[in-house]
Amino acid sequence: MLSSASGGAKRPDEQFRSDAQQALAEFRKDGTPDVERAFLSHVFYQCSDFATRAGLAALGERLRTLEQAQGLPGSRLFYLATGPEFFAPIVQGLANDGTICREEGGVWHRVVIEKPFGHDLASAIALDRDLLRYLGADQVYRIDHYLGKETVQNLLAFRFGNAIFEPLFHRQHVDHVQITVAETVGMEGRRGAYYDQAGALRDMVQNHMLQLLALVAMDPPATLKSADISDAKLKVLRNLVPLRGADVARQVVRGQYTAGTIGSQSVRGYRQEDAVGASSTTETFVALRATVESWRWAGVPFFLRTGKRLPRRATEIAVQFKLPPMQLFRTVECVGDVCDLRDAQPGVLVFRIQPDEGIDLTFSVKRPGMQLDLHPVNFAFDYGSSFQTELPEAYERLLLDALRGDATLFMRSGELEAAWEFVTPILAAWQAPSLEIPIYPYSAGDWGPSEADRLIDESFGGWRRP
Ligand code: BG6
Numbered sequence: 001m002l003s004s005a006s007g008g009a010k011r012p013d014e015q016f017r018s019d020a021q022q023a024l025a026e027f028r029k030d031g032t033p034d035v036e037r038a039f040l041s042h043v044f045y046q047c048s049d050f051a052t053r054a055g056l057a058a059l060g061e062r063l064r065t066l067e068q069a070q071g072l073p074g075s076r077l078f079y080l081a082t083g084p085e086f087f088a089p090i091v092q093g094l095a096n097d098g099t100i101c102r103e104e105g106g107v108w109h110r111v112v113i114e115k116p117f118g119h120d121l122a123s124a125i126a127l128d129r130d131l132l133r134y135l136g137a138d139q140v141y142r143i144d145h146y147l148g149k150e151t152v153q154n155l156l157a158f159r160f161g162n163a164i165f166e167p168l169f170h171r172q173h174v175d176h177v178q179i180t181v182a183e184t185v186g187m188e189g190r191r192g193a194y195y196d197q198a199g200a201l202r203d204m205v206q207n208h209m210l211q212l213l214a215l216v217a218m219d220p221p222a223t224l225k226s227a228d229i230s231d232a233k234l235k236v237l238r239n240l241v242p243l244r245g246a247d248v249a250r251q252v253v254r255g256q257y258t259a260g261t262i263g264s265q266s267v268r269g270y271r272q273e274d275a276v277g278a279s280s281t282t283e284t285f286v287a288l289r290a291t292v293e294s295w296r297w298a299g300v301p302f303f304l305r306t307g308k309r310l311p312r313r314a315t316e317i318a319v320q321f322k323l324p325p326m327q328l329f330r331t332v333e334c335v336g337d338v339c340d341l342r343d344a345q346p347g348v349l350v351f352r353i354q355p356d357e358g359i360d361l362t363f364s365v366k367r368p369g370m371q372l373d374l375h376p377v378n379f380a381f382d383y384g385s386s387f388q389t390e391l392p393e394a395y396e397r398l399l400l401d402a403l404r405g406d407a408t409l410f411m412r413s414g415e416l417e418a419a420w421e422f423v424t425p426i427l428a429a430w431q432a433p434s435l436e437i438p439i440y441p442y443s444a445g446d447w448g449p450s451e452a453d454r455l456i457d458e459s460f461g462g463w464r465r466p
Helices: 011-026 031-040 054-071 084-096 121-132 148-163 191-198 201-217 226-239 246-251 396-405 414-430 448-455
Strands: 076-080 107-111 140-142 172-183 250-258 261-262 266-267 287-293 301-307 314-321 330-335 338-342 348-354 358-366 373-382 438-444
Touching: 011 031, 011 107, 054 084, 076 191, 076 396, 076 438, 084 121, 107 396, 121 140, 121 250, 121 338, 140 414, 148 201, 148 348, 191 201, 201 226, 201 287, 201 301, 201 314, 201 414, 246 250, 246 287, 250 414, 250 448, 287 448
Parallel strands: 076 107, 107 140, 172 301, 250 438, 330 373
Antiparallel strands: 172 314, 250 287, 261 266, 287 301, 314 348, 330 338, 348 358, 358 373
């Protein structure tokens, strides 16, 4: 455990173990006392300043002493969740001291890098280059915690483990795809200090949302090996049509929350949050229309939307299918005894990523009665009722994979760069004075600014309300 000098008072091993023990009692209810004791006896805490040579040297020294005392070969996993400006200097410092090395023999050294991996395409490439001066490509684990979520991994299983659905993921059948990541949280704690420099496009779209898009749009990978899955995702990301200049004004809407109410709680506006500039123009909401120009997806819009302080926490991917080419039936929907004629309802497949994890398939059936009318109904799969087990935490899975040396659920540099290639021109357009692209206010508790509605016109049925 390594922290900056300013980060908290020094804590001895015992104190850290007792914190870990409490966390285990809270989150790992199935652990046995023996296993827990054995585990904790291997936990140590080192407080050092990672911004100084001496601080990094102290960590190296401590590691060598512990490894010697315990007869360990010296395999090491470093997890960097620091400010992004420290990633390369820390790796450089550890490498200069020989605490981290290119791999030899059976001893491994790996580094997990938290986001943000760069703040635009050029900085992401530069960071990669700096890290690869000291490490081999397979020693760097770029984390995107969405990939560790069960429901996200299930996209691959569902699509390529079921021959009945996979052929439907195609422009012949799909009208459009909507990906929503809605959050109720704002800038709790001092989150604003990081967020005000990032904004929703960098914080959520560049990584989590483009990964979701890649998983729902990718072709079958050659095998389940990390490189094959990454290649298949990369193909989608490379086929994303870049949005530049005036296209950004037309196809991307950004917003920022003002004071409002979520549930029954009144919350302040973004500019009043701690550590946020009083005239900040950082976006807390983005909606955009993307196109994947590939054989499979040409002409199918992908609508992406994410925001803070929206009315509900919900992440979902909705694949909306085309209507039959000819409308033979009437669609009738009844509430109690009152029935209304409505437009034909397209089939929709919804991956509920979180919460209420599961999958819904909506389709039409004949409404019982003397008429041949349609009525929309739903097949639902819920993790809660199908598996009597709690879903593992994303980080639980990812850190275990990093320890095992399995990089399948981590991002390779090509994916990251392709995602930045899509996002960077949007950031540039927002900054271009000549384009004057507005940032629209929305009240906390609303589904973002109403301007987002113009991206997805009536013919698509509008944005969903998950
Ligand atoms: C993080 C973002 O990567 O993901 C946060 O920095 C966001 O702003 C979080 O709140 C959402 O993660 P989850 O797992 O709660 O959907």
